[in-house]
Amino acid sequence: MMRVWRWILAIIIGAWLPIVFITWWWNASAESTNPYFPPLSVIWEQFKVNWIFELVPVHVVPSIRNLLVGFLIAAVIAIPAGTLIGASRSGTRYVEPVVDFIRSIPPVALVPIFILLLGLDAQMRITSIAFSASFPILLATIEGVRSTNLVVLDTAKSFRLSRSAILWRVRLPGAMPTVFAGLQVGFQIAFVVTIASEVLGSGFGLGAFTLIATDSFLIVDAWTGVILLGILGYLLNLVFDLVERISLRWYYGQKKLS
Amino acid sequence: MPAIIRRTPAGVISTIVALLIWQFIGSFGPLAGDSFATATEAITALAGLLTDSVFWAAVGQTLHMAILGFIISIAVAVPLGLLIGLSRFSYRSSKFTFDFFKVIPPIVIIPIAILAIGPNITMGVVLVIFANVFAVAIQTAYGVRDTDPVLLETMRCYRFNVIQQVLHARLPSAAPQIAVAIRLAASAALIVAVVAGLVGGAPGLGNLLMRYQSGGQVDKTYAVLLALGIFGILVSRLIVRAQRRIIFWTGR
Amino acid sequence: MTTPAISIRDVTMDYPTPDGVNHVLAGISYDVAEGHFVSIVGPSGVGKTTLLRLLTGLATPTGGEIQVRGERLTSSPEGLAVVLQDYTRSLMPWLTVEKNIALPLRNAKLSRAAMRERVEESLAEVGLTGTDRSYPWQLSGGMQQRVSIARAIAVRPSILVMDEPFASVDAQTRFDLEDLVLKVRDDFGITTVMVTHDIDEAVYLSDEIVVLHGKPAAVRDVVKVEIPFPRSQMATRNDHRFAELRTRVYGMVRGLE
Numbered sequence: 114m115m116r117v118w119r120w121i122l123a124i125i126i127g128a129w130l131p132i133v134f135i136t137w138w139w140n141a142s143a144e145s146t147n148p149y150f151p152p153l154s155v156i157w158e159q160f161k162v163n164w165i166f167e168l169v170p171v172h173v174v175p176s177i178r179n180l181l182v183g184f185l186i187a188a189v190i191a192i193p194a195g196t197l198i199g200a201s202r203s204g205t206r207y208v209e210p211v212v213d214f215i216r217s218i219p220p221v222a223l224v225p226i227f228i229l230l231l232g233l234d235a236q237m238r239i240t241s242i243a244f245s246a247s248f249p250i251l252l253a254t255i256e257g258v259r260s261t262n263l264v265v266l267d268t269a270k271s272f273r274l275s276r277s278a279i280l281w282r283v284r285l286p287g288a289m290p291t292v293f294a295g296l297q298v299g300f301q302i303a304f305v306v307t308i309a310s311e312v313l314g315s316g317f318g319l320g321a322f323t324l325i326a327t328d329s330f331l332i333v334d335a336w337t338g339v340i341l342l343g344i345l346g347y348l349l350n351l352v353f354d355l356v357e358r359i360s361l362r363w364y365y366g367q368k369k370l371s
Numbered sequence: 372m373p374a375i376i377r378r379t380p381a382g383v384i385s386t387i388v389a390l391l392i393w394q395f396i397g398s399f400g401p402l403a404g405d406s407f408a409t410a411t412e413a414i415t416a417l418a419g420l421l422t423d424s425v426f427w428a429a430v431g432q433t434l435h436m437a438i439l440g441f442i443i444s445i446a447v448a449v450p451l452g453l454l455i456g457l458s459r460f461s462y463r464s465s466k467f468t469f470d471f472f473k474v475i476p477p478i479v480i481i482p483i484a485i486l487a488i489g490p491n492i493t494m495g496v497v498l499v500i501f502a503n504v505f506a507v508a509i510q511t512a513y514g515v516r517d518t519d520p521v522l523l524e525t526m527r528c529y530r531f532n533v534i535q536q537v538l539h540a541r542l543p544s545a546a547p548q549i550a551v552a553i554r555l556a557a558s559a560a561l562i563v564a565v566v567a568g569l570v571g572g573a574p575g576l577g578n579l580l581m582r583y584q585s586g587g588q589v590d591k592t593y594a595v596l597l598a599l600g601i602f603g604i605l606v607s608r609l610i611v612r613a614q615r616r617i618i619f620w621t622g623r
Numbered sequence: 624m625t626t627p628a629i630s631i632r633d634v635t636m637d638y639p640t641p642d643g644v645n646h647v648l649a650g651i652s653y654d655v656a657e658g659h660f661v662s663i664v665g666p667s668g669v670g671k672t673t674l675l676r677l678l679t680g681l682a683t684p685t686g687g688e689i690q691v692r693g694e695r696l697t698s699s700p701e702g703l704a705v706v707l708q709d710y711t712r713s714l715m716p717w718l719t720v721e722k723n724i725a726l727p728l729r730n731a732k733l734s735r736a737a738m739r740e741r742v743e744e745s746l747a748e749v750g751l752t753g754t755d756r757s758y759p760w761q762l763s764g765g766m767q768q769r770v771s772i773a774r775a776i777a778v779r780p781s782i783l784v785m786d787e788p789f790a791s792v793d794a795q796t797r798f799d800l801e802d803l804v805l806k807v808r809d810d811f812g813i814t815t816v817m818v819t820h821d822i823d824e825a826v827y828l829s830d831e832i833v834v835l836h837g838k839p840a841a842v843r844d845v846v847k848v849e850i851p852f853p854r855s856q857m858a859t860r861n862d863h864r865f866a867e868l869r870t871r872v873y874g875m876v877r878g879l880e
Contacts, residue, residue: 116641119641126460126463126464127463127464127466127467129464130464130465130468131468131471149486149487150487206382206385207381207385210381210385211385211386213604214386214600215600216603217600217604217607218599218600218603219565219566219569219577219599221478221569221570221577222565222580223596225569225580225584225592226584226592226593226596228584229406229584229589229592230407301474301476304476305476305478305566308478313569313570313581323482326482327482327485332486335482336483338482339479339480339482339483342475343471343480346474346475347471347475350474519712521709522712522715525705525707525713527680527681528680528681528703528705528784529699529705529726529727529730529778530698530699530701530703530727530730531727531730539726540715543715543717546717620716620758621716
């Protein structure tokens with residue numbers, strides 16, 4: 114009983130600030146004549162017209178599809194590559210500086226390059242997303258595999274496991290908490306690059322919709338786009354956290370005990 | 372292996388190899404052509420940019436946005452986080468809201484920023500602040516809350532008042548957390564300042580890159596990218612060094 | 624009769640938990656005489672540390688009261704010093720040994736020179752002269768605990784409270800620290816209360832041993848240790864009274880008696 118109350122209390126404590134904020138916004142903007150800050154009630158009406166669910170198939174679905182496809186390609190390439198590189202000490206020494214350099218370039222800045230090379234279509238967008246997202250994943254995997262727990266490694270060797278079994282069944286799983294940290298960064302980059310590739314590449318997609326609305330002074334539409342992007346950004350992050358929690362149950366269980 | 376290769380640092384060798392591969396792809400691969408600059412073209416263009424005042428003006432504008440936005444974010448977020456972290460109620464109340472804004476990338480609010488502020492330096496500064504202030508504040512608050520209770524109890528036994536506890540225990544305890552947040556914020560500041568130019572039309576390197584790209588000056592586009600990578604590496608090296616000096620007691 | 628240094632009067636302590644109220648202490652009464660060394664022993668989880676937190680004023684009892692020199696305790700009393708088990712957590716890693724010891728002296732309003740002198744004296748007392756510029760984490764565990772003790776005596780306390788002070792150091796260091804505590808007490812005459820799970824240690828150091836037992840815990844017995852001071856590791860531990868007492872206390876803690 115007390116647990117349930119605690120849970121409810123935690124929700125109330127977490128929710129009062131946003132509720133106060135939204136109420137304040139709603140009331141303060143009610144009489145607004147500033148064209149750039151329309152009343153929240155007007156934005157909300159337009160939000161319902163646009164996104165529940167009229168334009169979702171046209172603008173949201175392709176964006177999310179590109180995001181997920183690009184991110185998955187990045188993960189599928191970067192995790193095995195990182196595992197192989199991380200397992201070899203000299204491999205790490207040679208590869209890391211170059212990867213580190215490319216990673217230091219703002220991911221969005223790479224989009225113009227891909228536009229030059231591939232044009233403006235979905236293929237360009239997915240390539241941009243996959244390319245940019247793969248570097249943090251690659252670096253994290255290298256780091257995770259390199260710093261395998263030595264006791265675990267010795268135990269595995271004493272069981273006479275083959276080299277490849279040690280690599281894929283011992284070192285990679287042990288590296289997963291670090292890999293997930295890289296995946297998370299990669300996922301956030303993928304989200305940003307998704308928007309950037311639409312904005313810079315013009316056409317369909319939520320990012321493009323919002324910027325075109327801005328350029329055409331459809332201010333209410335622009336606001337709905339920004340709000341939806343914000344909510345999507347938060348929700349996608351939440352889903353990612355959930356997947357991580359489930360995949361790394363052993364890790365969080367162990368951490369809780371210590 | 373010849374002795375000369377063995378004695379050269381791995382980073383130098385791999386950089387040379389990477390440049391050779393880049394050169395090869397740019398010259399012979401399916402991507403070779405007008406829309407792909409080879410390594411030599413990009414480096415030559417970069418050398419040209421280094422003597423070009425337009426480039427340095429853009430560097431100045433980008434650094435202006437990044438540094439000013441960074442300083443304001445830290446100046447606001449650290450005290451704010453400290454206050455939030457002092458009580459469990461304020462921490463729990465703010466956690467959800469700050470986490471929400473923390474994960475929203477600044478590129479999302481660029482349309483609003485363009486409308487409300489216009490494509491200028493101020494917009495870049497505001498975007499940098501938006502990108503960092505929530506993350507640094509909530510991380511600071513977390514660090515403050517995470518102060519070792521044993522340490523706090525020891526201080527209470529020696530009759531330290533609340534202000535002394537904050538100054539001598541909570542703030543130094545939170546310092547490693549704050550440092551991590553600041554390091555991420557510094558890298559983010561540079562990136563966001565560039566994105567503000569790329570997507571939002573603010574001045575600086577991002578804008579220059581966009582202008583070169585749409586003007587078909589492929590070699591210069593690549594040269595700006597190289598410059599951005601070098602800046603990025605420099606910033607993160609600098610911060611790591613400063614951090615080791617200030618928070619010497621961790622990672623002993 | 625003189626006022627005792629600490630007077631525990633019918634103290635009870637209950638904690639609310641999600642699964643109902645947890646009764647930890649039930650009606651504890653005991654007086655610590657001025658200048659005495661008292662150990663609190665009992666099976667693990669019995670509530671020794673809870674009692675200690677009440678004595679330091681970090682927590683308030685749900686029933687009864689604690690008086691320090693006749694005054695009811697509401698927060699940490701003046702003249703209190705503490706030494707805790709976790710020296711790594713109670714010393715500040717960002718301060719040098721000197722500054723760690725000097726920090727509590729800020730509230731004593733000493734001059735800079737007097738503060739410096741106090742730190743030097745305290746370090747000399749615990750045998751750590753010359754380590755003032757080091758950071759705690761550069762020292763061994765035993766040395767860090769000496770720093771905690773130096774910090775405690777630097778404030779010239781009238782009451783010293785120690786929670787398992789020697790539980791995290793190796794056996795040899797432990798003996799050295801026990802003798803150090805006896806010397807400190809001899810030099811300064813501080814009233815000392817120590818929680819420990821080590822019965823030998825309790826017998827070796829104490830004037831009196833309080834045995835807690837039961838759930839909620841009550842005072843099972845108070846054992847007087849009538850072995851004369853000064854004590855020494857070799858002679859005292861071979862004393863037949865030492866052997867008798869430790870057997871008796873051990874029996875009480877395990878509930879055999």
